[in-house]
Amino acid sequence: MTAAIVIITVLIFIAAMLCAVMLIAWRSFGRPRHALVWALAFAVATAQWFSNLALRLQADDNTALHALTAALGCLSNALIAVGFVQRNRAPRRVRPLLAAALVASLLIGVANFVEPVMGIRYSTGLGFGGLMMLVSAFNVAGGFRQASLPERAVMVMLTLFAAIDFSLAAIAMGPGTANDEGSLFFFRSVVTMLYPIAFTGVGLFSVFLVAADLADDMRRLATSDMLTGVYNRRGFEDSAERAIRNAQRQRQPLSVVVADIDNFKLINDRHGHTVGDRALRHFASRLERLVRRGDLIGRIGGEEFALLLVNTRPQDALEVVERIRRDIAAMPVDGAARIVMTASFGVTGLRPGDISLASLLARADRALYRSKLEGRDRVTSADELEEVA
Template identity: 35%
Template sequence: MAVAWLHFGRQKHVLTWTASYAVAVFQWAANAGGFFLKSGLLYGIAGFGLVTSASLLAIGIRQRSGRPVPVRLFAIPAGAAAIATLVAISPIGMQSMQGMIIPAFVGVLVAISAVSLWPRDRAFTPPELAFFSVLVAFAIGQAALAGAALLITGPETGKELYRAILSLYTPTIYIGTGVAAILVVAGDLAQQLRRQIRHDPLTEVFNRRGLDEAGIKAIAQARRHNRSLALVVCDLDGFKALNDGHGHIAGDQALRGFAQLLTSAVRRGDIVGRMGGDEFGLLLLDSNAAAAAEVMERVRVEVGHLSLPRFPQAVLRASFGVAELMADDSQLEDLVARADAALYAAKKGGKDRITIWRDAA
């Protein structure tokens, strides 16, 4: 886990998981010491380590999911479990109590971890599903351990099941959880790399490669379902003058603002990409050229109200060329060629306007 943190981007949740397993190393060592030395204190340290390790596991999962980590969600129950453990290992405590409190608490924490792992608006990735399954098995194992503790009635009476679960099932599930977590970290890294390959780092929309790949799928889907498809090619009027007059920082702000405006104007499922420089391409599904032009007219008006935080005196305008999928189009480049021609006509006609290819032809 530490190697994963060092070499896979040094993300906060991976560091938290590293700490979780580091604590677990000492927890298992204390547990072994408590068994061989018959030390209640070492058993208590092992119990506290288990609570801490499980808490860090749950915190790391919430960090990865972007969910808040309220301190009281973990601190108060962990403190209560620690106090209960101290009571359990004291002379007034019972062995069944010692073996039940911590596994029950950890089982609840791990169950919370599994719920926190559940994606909000998408399906599980294969590594996430493996991690989720192992966490569920972990929670079930802790519940079984707590239940087995209820069978302990004396110094050695009723401990067979408890020891079998603790010595056989628990180490296996610890290793399984660690391996599954590593797979999640590697899967996240692979997903980040795929995103970097297909997305523009400045505007966070598709780059030309991502737009081309999305275009192939969009055209195939439109053909399959006999639906319309429109392509819009647009750019900022006078972008070079903006860069020359105010610098590249102003140009970058304009590109980011324009990309955000385009993304917010289209529907979910429509595609926005940066084709290069200040030129953007939009694929509008189930839309003909006229409908796409209506959407872009709203964008054209809003571009005029787009302000750059550090350059309030800069005035932005944009031009748009629109083309729709035709029967003899075989690839995205066919639409791009016509939309580019319409954009050129819009520029030639005075800029700050929208031109449909049929009108420009």
């Protein structure tokens, strides 16, 4: 048994195991579509390595089997790229990838049946594989700077695997248009050393990314309010403490707002808890629409919410919150009842002596209490309240 046959046999088991792992991940972790596509990609890769093994065991050069092996390889690489595209929520890019796999398979088929040149046959498949790895790296995240640490690692490794594929494709073109046995032997030796590393690496990093996504989902569930989708109290406090430390370090302004829906108990009593839940979701969605990306929103009590406005002075925060107050009063809750809500707000800014979120929340809460006492549906500044006192 040659070393190549041993390596191919090992790759069959690796591809089959990766397929099984992806199927388990898809079945157990919320059925993400990209995990199912990757499972299919590694199933196709398993068939490809079986076909490759059959080629090695045959004495003659089977042109049809060569074409089948190459077509399966193109399809597997295309499906890996499709999985990354689906994870990145860009479904419009899926069909072009599958069409490209079909074109590459046809080109390899032509190279096998019309002009059976080994160099062209191998370089086309490897070049297509490298292209699919680059597409995958491009679709891991919206950009390298916005990517998480696991996503950056996957992007770097996919780029390296693309470089391996392109290098092997260049080596494959070495024999040119003639089937030079010496050059082909060199090419196959290099493939035996490098391609298993690239293939196994792509599989392992795909599994790694699924695991990282699961960890992010679990972390998000632990810090998010299930009803409204904004931060829960724990998530808001953790993120706000980091924002406060950063503002103090950078000497930047920061404002905290506490909001409370007026007479929320009456909504529940008159219309039921289903409508009350809809009102809470409506309130949270209006807040998300009216604050900037990077500001924090949290549901810290039943009908009580908190905002942290980064790089915002208290007087500017008052203008933002007044705009929110008017929007809440003007936009009825969707549904047959068409409920019009109002809300009360308390606002405060970061001061030099503030060392934690608790002191800001306490001041904002006192301002909110004054808004309630003075008739609700209004905004009160903690600074102005203290000046009056």
